[in-house]
Amino acid sequence: MFALEFPPINEILRWSDLFPSFNKIAIITVAAALIGSLIFLLAGNADGSKAPKGVRNFAEAIVEFIEGQIIMPTMGRDGLGWTPFLLSIFSFIYLCNVPGIIPVLQMPATARMAIPLFLSLLVWVVFIGVGFKHQGLGYLKNSLFPPGVPGPLYILVTPIEFISTFLVRPFSLTVRLFANMLAGHILLVTFALLTKELVQGGNIALVPVGILPFFMLVFLTAFEVLVAFLQAYIFTILAAVYIGGAAHPEH
Template identity: 45%
Template sequence: MEIPDVGELFDFPAIWEISIAGINLSINRVVLLLFVTTVITTLLFYAAFRKPRIVPKKFQSVMEALVEFIRNGIAREVIGPDGDKYVPFLTCLFTFIFVLNFFEVAPGVSFPPASRMAVPLALSLIVYVLFNAIGFSKNGFKYLTGILFMPGVPWWLYPLVTPIEFISVFVIRPVSLAVRLFANMMAGHILLAIFFFTTYAIVNPLRPASVLGVIPLALSIVFVAFEVFVGFLQAYIFTILSAVYIGDALHPAH
């Protein structure tokens, strides 16, 4: 079995060629998976809460546990008393990213869309626009002054501190949020591909019942479970950082 070039793991030709006014709007595998993820995320919440029961069934209980986890573990813990109003957004964000990451180990897919920089960058821009909109709508111009002119800082340090704070909040935050998710999912995808190609190279010449053939397969299962955990962890980190940014926008002077 020939091992493909690493670039082939992330390069997908267009499935449907679409061009409008010279703008390439073709649908490739990544775009298709984004559509599928949106549908899955919508169906999960629709199926769970379309007709909620006082005594919930198993699936509704699982989804309610997810909402409570985001509300109590992230929104209220990070944002504070105002966090409840952002629970729907944070819950959808976490679920969407986790489903995206789960495609890495999904049979027949084996590719996390977040390993393409455009995907986490788009998600981080949504968070960026949201927390800035919240900051300006809640605090007005004080949102900007609270960030750029931090309380307790001597006035003579403002020429140094103010540019740093501006770059940190308005430039580095969205970039670092996107790069963190992108880098982890891309690295995980490459490692998973290398591991399975290596496993195939070892197992293929051996008898399936041999001990040497079973061990790599068992390790593959463990590695897949680990990648699912990494996908969950990255969704959690992205969501909790989004909550931190929203909290900072609500209380810029703190």
């Protein structure tokens, strides 16, 4: 068989420190925050009274995407106050995902557990806080004892609701983002390694075959562009659904 040696998983995920406690992931996160701020700063500086163009057009398109595609279908008009929060979540996740396909960086910062975990815990705290703020202690009653269930069934329903609302939500938010980006990263590494082994493996007959995993690599890179956007979108829309659900109990 091929002399394909897949490196241990940590070899493609962990990065040594450039400065003490400052590695590639930290670079990507700091750069994501800086680039996001820069885009919106430049957009805010541009003349807003004319038809928007360039970076301003881009920023306004993102804002309108968040408002039109994420907030309006899930929270309605009342949720428009959440735009800056969801906008920063969306931009930050997207800018952390995209380095997975940028040459030289080649590492999505969200493929490490830290950022998805932090963001979903933040969303968890926020939606529970919103629930208590809007409904008081009735939030616990509404979410643990949903109305319209016959009495004895609460023995079954309440634990399920508790687990699904307060435990599974942050867990699935974290795992969804983390595992999608990690899987994409591993796929890219696999096909890159396969291409390298076939082309540089020393067997001249296998060199033309190396074009196949290379095409796959190109295709997967294009696919990762989509995944980077889609995961940021899904994380944001789920955050909006959770916050909206906590603000307005379903009757």
